Amino acid sequence: MIDKDQIRQELHQRARELVPVLGERTAEAARLGKLPQATIDDFQAAGFFRILQPARYGGYELEPRDFFEVQMTLAEGCMSSAWVLGVVAIHNWQLALFDDRAQKDVWSEDDSTLISSSYMPVGKVTRVKDGFRLSGRWGFSSGSKHCDWVFLGAIVPPEKEGDAPDYRTFLLPRADYEIVDNWNVMGLEGTGSNDIVVDDVFVPDYRTHRSIDGFNQDSPGNAVNTAPLFRLPFGQIFVRAVSSSAIGALQGALNEYLAFNRERVGVNDGRRTVLDPSAQMVAAEATAVIDECKTVLFRNFDLMVARANAGQPLTLEERIKMRFDSAVVPEKCVQAIIKLFKCCGAMAIRNDHPINRHFRDILAGRVHVANGPDKYGRNLGGVLMGQDNTDFFL
Template sequence: MDHGGTTTRGCRYLTDRQVPRIVRGKNKAAPGEDKDAHATGRWLVEVGDSADETERDLHRTGLCRMLQPPRVGGADLDVGIIVDTCAAIARVCPSTAWNLGNLASHHWMLGYYQPAAQEEIWDISRDTLIATSLAFPAGRGRKVDGGYEVSGRWPLSSGVDNSDWNMLAFIVRERDDGPPVDQRFALVHRSQYEIIDTWHAVGLSGTGSKDVATRNLFVPEYRTLTAWALNGKPHPGSARKRNATTTGQPVGASVTVQIKVAKAGAHIDTAEMMMRAVCSHAMEIARAGREPRHEDELRYRRDAFFSVRLCLEAVNILMTV
């Protein structure tokens, strides 16, 4: 089916031009409405929606499936579109933007698993949400007959309350005191792990980035993925925040403030350009049917690190305003 049509599940396919239009519509809040942000306990919604309403909107518009393979009804858009989408949504609700960026990219990650794992999830529902915790040292595993035995307690599993599945990172050792022999992701159903409410943060409180834990869990081979399959790939970024006033006078009236804001803005714009360049280069390689070279992967990591550093410096600059 061509992009722009409707799937049998009623979910819109998305195009690069449709996404910004959907996001613009979602960003239209009533005057003063964004001042009354409230935590739902799962996602923070700053336009008056409930968590369930926000999740329904993300499914209805197809935003959660921006990167999902087209054979299961996904839009299969260029990876760069997720940067624009999350940046726009974060102007209204940073927590929703954070979770969307994570959850949408996990459909892309699932596409790297064996077909049996993909079918186990997408044959039931193509809209299924999958959380992750990518802290490899938090999980440990050993090879057993037919799969891996995995244990651990993983932090920062964003959107875990909304998700039916989770991808948990773990390090494989042949013996407890032995060296690592592999790093893998385990695809685990929510009935097989405990959700621990540890997320009481001030910032991004609505992401629900709680801990999850499991012990001596058998995970079949087909539900695991070596980390090398995803190595060197770009990760979606986050968004700029709105400006504010801190005195009775407009902040922008101060020349000193203008200089600092301009410097911070240059940092953010440079970081954004670097992210877009990485996404564009990765898509060129994918379209050509090639694998990234080692120097490409090093460049992606370098630019990702430096983009984050620029954004951190921009925040520090603005904190002095």
């Protein structure tokens, strides 16, 4: 029996110790277009990928807030590193929802094996005996070169006319797909979010996970992974993996902003930046944004976990509100870092300026489809005003 409190303390300490190390590797990660292998090795050695992994396969089965605290801490040093950890480690949680045969396929020989993903529903699916034939090209598979399996999204055609489409996640081994090395971007360069190509491969039915099962919190994997952790709604977990790293990156940017401006004197007017009311205000505003985003994140996870422990599902309205809470985070962080950036003067446009990397990474994270608040805000507002819900990734 592991001591979870001790594990939590060790994980947080290891994350804090890695912040400066990751900061020093940002240039290398950008040059490589993926994380240095040393970073993945550090994450493996620290146990970060195991935080939400089933205990049956060497995982710690801690709570989501434990994982996201680690992710946000690491993002202070490098948002690309934290992004990849967030996405890939969440897959260890999702695999626990699959049929146990799929879990054994991935982890029976090596329970440190990693999975990348692209959930966009672009796959072409044909039903065949005992499974499906799958083809397609998916974009933005973060950390793909460090992973031996992939999750891919596709809609299974209904068996009967009039039935609802069946969105599923398909699990494929590395031999069944090609990674197209096409990651050439202005931010989050180190995530290595390359394209995935699949050409008519067979995927057994047990290596698929139905979105509706995740929504209903009743997946095949719950038969063997019985902890309440695995009864949390999938839609509420994954979206935080791509929004919460922005909070940590904003904290990292604020740290750099304060260090840069404490002794800075304007070369044109000779005035100290620390005495500039605007510079003072943007530091205060960024601090407030970080505190607000973390408070809402932890409040929501505390509620989710409490309900799961009690066997009581969240209401639809609560899920919709939490979905919007996640989507609005990167926009808040964008607005805060733009102000920090401007108050660093012309030096901030240099690629080697300490705040510049955070600036580009947060903007890049904001354009992820899960991080656009307008769609989810309109849905929340409409439901509050009596309209039907339009989002089912909840």
